[in-house]
Amino acid sequence: MSKKFIKTYEDGPVGVIELNRPEVLNALNRQMIDEIVAQLEDYQRNSAIRVIMMKGNGKAFAAGADIEEMKNDTPTSMELADPFAVWDRIASIKKPIITAVNGFALGGGFELALHCDLIVASEDAKFGFPEVKLGVMPGAGGTQLLSKAIGQRKALEWIWLGEQMSANEALELGAINRVTSKELVEEETMRLAHQLAEQAPLSLRLIKEAVDVSSDVPLREGMKLERKNFYLLFDSQDQSEGMQAFVEKRPPHFKGE
Ligand code: CAA
Numbered sequence: 246m247s248k249k250f251i252k253t254y255e256d257g258p259v260g261v262i263e264l265n266r267p268e269v270l271n272a273l274n275r276q277m278i279d280e281i282v283a284q285l286e287d288y289q290r291n292s293a294i295r296v297i298m299m300k301g302n303g304k305a306f307a308a309g310a311d312i313e314e315m316k317n318d319t320p321t322s323m324e325l326a327d328p329f330a331v332w333d334r335i336a337s338i339k340k341p342i343i344t345a346v347n348g349f350a351l352g353g354g355f356e357l358a359l360h361c362d363l364i365v366a367s368e369d370a371k372f373g374f375p376e377v378k379l380g381v382m383p384g385a386g387g388t389q390l391l392s393k394a395i396g397q398r399k400a401l402e403w404i405w406l407g408e409q410m411s412a413n414e415a416l417e418l419g420a421i422n423r424v425t426s427k428e429l430v431e432e433e434t435m436r437l438a439h440q441l442a443e444q445a446p447l448s449l450r451l452i453k454e455a456v457d458v459s460s461d462v463p464l465r466e467g468m469k470l471e472r473k474n475f476y477l478l479f480d481s482q483d484q485s486e487g488m489q490a491f492v493e494k495r496p497p498h499f500k501g502e
Contacts, residue, residue: 246284250277253284256435258295258442260288263302270308271301273353275328277311281357282331285338295442295449295501298434299344299361301354306344306370309352312379329385335360336457339450341441345434346370347427351409356383359390362453364421365437366412367430372420373409393460394420445483446501451475 252263262284264271271277281299288294301307315328335342344361350372358364358372366372374391376382383391383404392400395418403410412424425433441449451474459467478484483499490497 246280248280248284250274251280251284255294256298257439258293259435259438260284260291260294260297262297262299264300264307265302267303267305269311269313270303270305270349271354272309272311272313273307273357274311274314275326278328278331282334285335285342289338289340292501295340295446296438297338297340297342298438299342299357300431300434301345301347301350303348305349305354306346307351307354307357308349309354309375310385332356332360332385339453340446341438341449341453343434343438343441345430346372346412346421347430349409351375352383352387353385356385356387356390358421359394360386363437365423365425365430365434366415366421367427368412368424369427370412370415370424370430371409372412372415373407374404375407375409377405377407391420394418443499445478445481445487445497445499447478447481447483451478 250266252265254261288297342361343363344358346366350358374383415421416424455471482502487497
């Protein structure tokens with residue numbers, strides 16, 4: 246797929262996706278989302294890539310879905326194009342996805358960040374769901390993912406009011422993981438990505454699966470899946486390597502096998 250609205254590059258084991266429509270604050274049109282999802286799937290298939298990092302540029306991570314593109318839509322055109330269906334494929338990416346949020350992460354931009362596993366924000370980042378001010382509502386998972394992250398009551402207040410929140414407020418609520426200075430946000434996110442890339446890849450993958458199901462299934466079911474994943478890891482070379490390295494008092498060298 247052509248890459249008109251994103252840039253991509255690899256930094257060792259980290260595959261980077263940079264949103265690239267700065268002239269409209271990285272507003273997410275449909276082709277851009279298609280490109281992001283296709284690239285995530287490419288990185289998923291690429292065994293040299295262990296962690297995926299997403300980032301914005303200029304003044305924004307992303308200021309939402311492209312209002313220009315959807316302003317004349319009808320329920321029928323929406324149903325036929327089903328523009329948000331492609332977002333579901335992000336949930337099947339098994340590698341860690343971490344995102345650096347600079348500036349605005351609004352509407353679909355905030356939803357894209359919430360689809361990632363970890364969020365690092367610059368101190369000037371602004372998070373929010375302004376859809377209510379456009380006479381609509383979040384449509385790419387915002388009501389669900391934010392409620393899951395911070396609880397229903399706070400999510401409802403935030404989405405109803407449509408107000409922007411600072412990175413520190415988002416951090417206090419548990420909507421994001423870390424806040425850094427504007428200058429260091431990419432560096433800090435990349436450092437975290439490399440730190441994750443050192444861990445045993447199969448462990449990361451099965452931990453992600455277990456944590457992801459935790460809010461969708463009853464406790465006992467989640468615990469059963471966790472136990473199975475734990476047992477499964479004993480078939481991996483990385484389990485032998487990790488435990489042998491501990492006994493030999495040396496750092497482990499994980500291969501993802
Ligand atoms: N869609 C299309 N274009 C957008 C956009 C968007 N979501 N956000 C910004 N732009 C464009 C502006 O139209 C403007 O273009 P021009 O230079 O051609 O006029 C350019 O980006 C720069 O934006 P501003 O001049 O508005 O910049 P600002 O610094 O004054 O304001 C802002 C920044 C507060 C983010 C403001 O741009 C804004 O409110 N944007 C819209 C935010 C929004 O409502 N997002 C939700 C979209 S709906 C959605 O996302 C649904 C969903 O669930 C998927």
